[in-house]
Amino acid sequence: MNKPTYNPTARERILSRLHASGTRQTAVPDAPLPQEPRLERDEKIERLTALMTAVRTEIHVVEADAWPKKLVELARERGWKRLLYGPKSPIGPEIQAAWSADAKGLPERVPYLQAVKTFKKDLFETIDVAVTSARGAVADTGAVVLWPTPDEPRLMSLVPPVHVAVLDADTIYDSMTAMMTAENWAAGMPTNALLISGPSKTADIEFTLVFGVHGPKELIIIIRK
Amino acid sequence: MDAKTRFDFKSNIDAALKDQQLRRNLRNAMDILVDKRQAVFPDSDELEQLRAAGNAIKRRALKQLPRLLEQLEVKCSQNGIQVHWAEDTTQANGIVLDLMHRHHATAVVKGKSMVSEEMHLNHFLEEKGIEAVETDLGEFIIQLNHETPSHIIVPAIHKNKDEVAAIFHEKLADTPYTEDVEELTAIARQALRKRFAGTTVGLSGVNFAIAETGTLLLVENEGNGRMCTTAPDVHIAVMGLEKVVEKLSDVPPLLRLLTGSATGQIVTTYVNMITSPRKKGEKDGPKEVHLVILDNGRSRILADPQLRQTLLCIRCGTCLNHCPVYVRIGGHAYGHVYPGPIGKILTPQMEGLERTGVLVTASSLCGACGEVCPVKIPIPDLIRRLRNESYDQEKAAVVPGGGYKKNLAETMVWKGWELANRLPVLNEMGTRMAGAMGKHLPKVGPLKQWTSVRTAPRVARSSLHGRVRKEGVSHE
Numbered sequence: 001m002n003k004p005t006y007n008p009t010a011r012e013r014i015l016s017r018l019h020a021s022g023t024r025q026t027a028v029p030d031a032p033l034p035q036e037p038r039l040e041r042d043e044k045i046e047r048l049t050a051l052m053t054a055v056r057t058e059i060h061v062v063e064a065d066a067w068p069k070k071l072v073e074l075a076r077e078r079g080w081k082r083l084l085y086g087p088k089s090p091i092g093p094e095i096q097a098a099w100s101a102d103a104k105g106l107p108e109r110v111p112y113l114q115a116v117k118t119f120k121k122d123l124f125e126t127i128d129v130a131v132t133s134a135r136g137a138v139a140d141t142g143a144v145v146l147w148p149t150p151d152e153p154r155l156m157s158l159v160p161p162v163h164v165a166v167l168d169a170d171t172i173y174d175s176m177t178a179m180m181t182a183e184n185w186a187a188g189m190p191t192n193a194l195l196i197s198g199p200s201k202t203a204d205i206e207f208t209l210v211f212g213v214h215g216p217k218e219l220i221i222i223i224r225k
Numbered sequence: 226m227d228a229k230t231r232f233d234f235k236s237n238i239d240a241a242l243k244d245q246q247l248r249r250n251l252r253n254a255m256d257i258l259v260d261k262r263q264a265v266f267p268d269s270d271e272l273e274q275l276r277a278a279g280n281a282i283k284r285r286a287l288k289q290l291p292r293l294l295e296q297l298e299v300k301c302s303q304n305g306i307q308v309h310w311a312e313d314t315t316q317a318n319g320i321v322l323d324l325m326h327r328h329h330a331t332a333v334v335k336g337k338s339m340v341s342e343e344m345h346l347n348h349f350l351e352e353k354g355i356e357a358v359e360t361d362l363g364e365f366i367i368q369l370n371h372e373t374p375s376h377i378i379v380p381a382i383h384k385n386k387d388e389v390a391a392i393f394h395e396k397l398a399d400t401p402y403t404e405d406v407e408e409l410t411a412i413a414r415q416a417l418r419k420r421f422a423g424t425t426v427g428l429s430g431v432n433f434a435i436a437e438t439g440t441l442l443l444v445e446n447e448g449n450g451r452m453c454t455t456a457p458d459v460h461i462a463v464m465g466l467e468k469v470v471e472k473l474s475d476v477p478p479l480l481r482l483l484t485g486s487a488t489g490q491i492v493t494t495y496v497n498m499i500t501s502p503r504k505k506g507e508k509d510g511p512k513e514v515h516l517v518i519l520d521n522g523r524s525r526i527l528a529d530p531q532l533r534q535t536l537l538c539i540r541c542g543t544c545l546n547h548c549p550v551y552v553r554i555g556g557h558a559y560g561h562v563y564p565g566p567i568g569k570i571l572t573p574q575m576e577g578l579e580r581t582g583v584l585v586t587a588s589s590l591c592g593a594c595g596e597v598c599p600v601k602i603p604i605p606d607l608i609r610r611l612r613n614e615s616y617d618q619e620k621a622a623v624v625p626g627g628g629y630k631k632n633l634a635e636t637m638v639w640k641g642w643e644l645a646n647r648l649p650v651l652n653e654m655g656t657r658m659a660g661a662m663g664k665h666l667p668k669v670g671p672l673k674q675w676t677s678v679r680t681a682p683r684v685a686r687s688s689l690h691g692r693v694r695k696e697g698v699s700h701e
Contacts, residue, residue: 010520011310014466017524018291023533026288031277033478051491116509120456124422141481141492153508154455158448176477186473189438191504192455195496200448203488204363204379206250206386207257208406213362213414214421215448215495 036175037140044139044172045223051142055198056211057219064224067091067166068098071131071222072106074164080107084123084130084160086151087111091133091166112153123155129162134221136171138179143195144221145179154192163216165196167223234583237558247383251555254382258546261489262597279482280601282475283537286467290527293436293469294518300439304501306514314344317519321346321428321461324515325355328459330426334417336443336450337361338430339377339540340463340519342562346428358424360417360449362410369396375556377563378487378542383555417449427453427511431464432539433479434516437472439500441516444484446494454499460511462499466518467536479539482599486541522575529623531610535570537600542567544594544604550587559584566594570607578615579626585611656688 008016039047049059062070075083083106085095099109110127112119132152134144144165148154157163173179176195180186185193200215211217241247266272286293298308311317321344325333333350335341335357347357347368359368363381367374370392374380381389386404393412394402400412429450433442441462443450454460470476484490503510527533545551545565556564561572561581569584585608594604613619617628618639645651663684666672687695 009310010312010316014310014312014518014520014524015291015295017520018294018466018527021290021524021528021533022530023287023290023527025530026284026533028284028288029277029281031281032274033278034271034274055494112508114508116456119508120422124418143492143496150506150508153510155509158451158455176480177474180473180477186437189440189473189498189500191499191501191507191510193440193498193500194451195492196494197492198494200446200494202362202410202447204361204366204381204447205384205389205406205409207254208386210407210410213410213447213449214360214417214452 036177039139039174041169041172044174045169045225047139048137048142048172049223051139052144052197052219052221055142055201057198057221059221059223061169061223061225064168067222067224068094071095071164071166072098072102074220075107075129076105078129078162080128080162082110082127082129083107084110084112084127084156086132086149086153086156087113089133089149089151091131092151095131112156116153116155123159127160129164130156130160131164131166132156134165134167134171136173136179136183137167138173138176138195140175141195141197143176143197146194146196147190148192148194149190157194157196158215161212161216162218162220163196163199164220164222167221169223169225172223232560232581234558234560234587237560238554238587241554241558246385247555248553250383250385251552254379255546255552258379258489258543262486262543262546263489265485265489265491275478275482276599276601278478279539279599280537282470282479283539283600286470286475287527287533287536289471290466290469293471294466296436297434297439297469298518300436301516302439304439305504306439306441306501306516309515309517311517311519311521313521314519317344317463317517317521318346318349320515320517321463322350322353322355324459324461325350325426328425330355330424330459332356332358332420332424333426333428333461334358334360334420334424334453334457335364336427336429336445336453337364337380338428338463339374339562340430340465341428342374343465343521344463344519346463357428358417358420360420360447360453361445362413362447362449365413365417366392369393373557373562375564376542376545377540377556377565377567383557417452421449421452421456424457426459426461427455427457428461428463429454431462431468431516432483433476434464434469435471435473435476436469440473441499441514442476443497443499444480444493444495445497446488446490448495451495451497454497455510458511459513459515460499460502461515461517463517463519466520466523467538483539483541486543486597486599526574532574532607532623534602535567535574535607537602538567538571539600540567541599543597543599547593547597549589549591549593554587559587566604566608567602570604570611573611573626574624577626578611578622578624579629582611582615582626582629585615653690656690659684660686660688 135147137144199211199219200213202213309320350357366381375383390404502514551565573581614622614627615630645655
């Protein structure tokens with residue numbers, strides 16, 4: 001009787017080599033992590049501002065209710081034409097309210113409501129600025145944290161030349177570790193999670209720092225105190 | 226050994242050393258990188274603690290490697306990421322090509338990936354009529370000029386802005402000559418945005434793959450990596466199997482070490498964590514995400530307890546920046562994908578000592594690479610190990626091509642040396658002879674070459690032994 005020849009797959013062959021490698025004997029030294037910083041609320045805002053400003057992020061700290069006013073002010077000042085936002089996002093209603101109050105000199109609001117396939121050209125070619133909420137931030141390295149949602153999709157913080165993120169000061173954590181632990185990220189990660197520390201940049205030519213390569217040229221954070 | 230299988234390292238080095246422009250560009254760049262790293266790690270005690278932790282985390286990952294890869298596969302699959310395994314680069318290329326065909330794709334936008342360089346993917350796809358578009362600015366520059374990266378982090382670092390200006394002017398249609406770096410960057414932005422918007426498949430590497438959650442993590446500054454992994458309908462990620470880590474909590478310290486060592490940044494502009502393709506209701510992001518896990522010799526490297534440490538590497542490139550040899554000759558002279566100290570130990574283990582063992586000779590064993598390595602790979606020890614394996618006097622080589630340098634003359638010399646140091650009579654004879662004939666040290670053969678760039682040693686007329694016997698020991 002001819003037994004069919006068993007032909008292990010690449011996966012099986014790789015794993016069997018790994019299992020046979022004796023790597024289980026690898027010694028793992030005991031090495032505690034350096035102490036994490038413990039910062040007060042104001043210190044966190046300060047540290048985040050200092051680090052992110054250093055990589056050319058624009059930061060505005062305002063009273064919690066005053067952020068739409070700040071956005072409106074920035075919009076008039078910068079002369080944006082088309083502003084992308086998520087009407088159903090946590091900050092959507094307030095944007096709508098601010099525009100309803102007085103839309104004079106304000107950019108046209110473009111809601112991100114349809115799948116990107118039919119929206120791509122518009123998104124890449126006509127949008128000036130996108131406004132999103134931020135899930136939180138980490139103070140020790142200086143970055144905002146975004147978990148894009150169906151209401152605030154991934155490309156909002158990437159494609160338009162300006163990205164404005166609205167951050168609640170209460171959600172600034174000491175460190176990435178502190179945030180991941182407090183929110184139990186290990187239990188389930190979203191489709192995409194992002195740390196963003198500034199506008200996109202490069203130093204690939206002679207280490208000359210240039211901002212605005214493929215992502216936004218400007219990053220503006222409005223921190224609600 | 227025929228010339229085809231063994232590249233001419235010596236000629237490469239000679240040519241690089243004579244290229245004054247290259248040497249200036251490199252020196253400037255490496256000095257900047259070294260300074261920036263130093264500035265971002267101001268507290269040396271804390272850095273040491275962090276390095277020890279990084280070493281432990283990566284060791285813990287290697288210790289459980291097969292289990293973690295299986296866990297990663299399970300988690301990724303649950304999340305909707307399709308996992309593929311490749312034993313070698315031929316298989317990996319085949320998987321990518323098959324995916325391209327399935328989506329009728331004629332082009333792919335690429336984020337920076339050293340594994341894709343290892344696969345020679347661009348060349349492979351080109352032969353199959355598929356265009357691979359590099360989108361990292363440095364990679365974009367060298368692709369236009371039909372070159373390969375000369376550094377694993379800053380691939381076009383051997384070029385200065387005048388050279389980049391000439392390349393853009395010559396290779397991109399309707400591009401005026403400009404040496405303004407902002408303008409050059411804007412030209413690249415303009416050229417590539419169309420590609421991001423219009424290409425079906427994006428390809429990236431992986432910095433860390435997290436087994437606990439099935440997450441692929443990428444770091445970058447330009448946003449091209451996010452573009453390649455977000456704008457197209459299909460995202461293919463390629464990774465070496467040593468990239469897996471156990472837990473999400475392993476990531477922050479490794480990130481600090483990676484970005485600090487690579488570019489002197491406390492954090493990159495973007496840390497991009499991808500855990501699934503577009504879910505129902507989501508409006509953008511790829512509808513398919515594929516992960517290709519590549520072995521290509523890594524499982525063999527894993528089998529040796531000392532050499533295994535090669536796989537701790539997180540590809541930060543800081544050993545290149547600190548290497549006195551790399552700084553003088555640049556990446557291309559090494560003739561292979563991974564240059565510098567890490568390349569010296571990785572390439573011969575992947576491709577065999579016979580073909581690439583000559584790489585380990587390009588070291589003064591100054592130890593800088595080992596001192597700065599963020600995960601504490603003892604690179605100098607591994608260089609010496611591979612040198613020993615090249616001669617394989619103990620007949621215990623595990624690296625393919627071990628013992629390729631073994632030859633009768635040298636074996637005899639060492640046997641003679643051993644005897645002379647074991648037998649007092651021979652030793653005595655030897656030192657007398659050296660004393661009498663020392664100034665006539667051979668002016669031909671290997672010693673002539675040795676002394677061509679070094680002062681020949683002066684041998685004393687009589688040995689220390691002899692003098693002590695004659696004159697006694699003076700204690701003052």
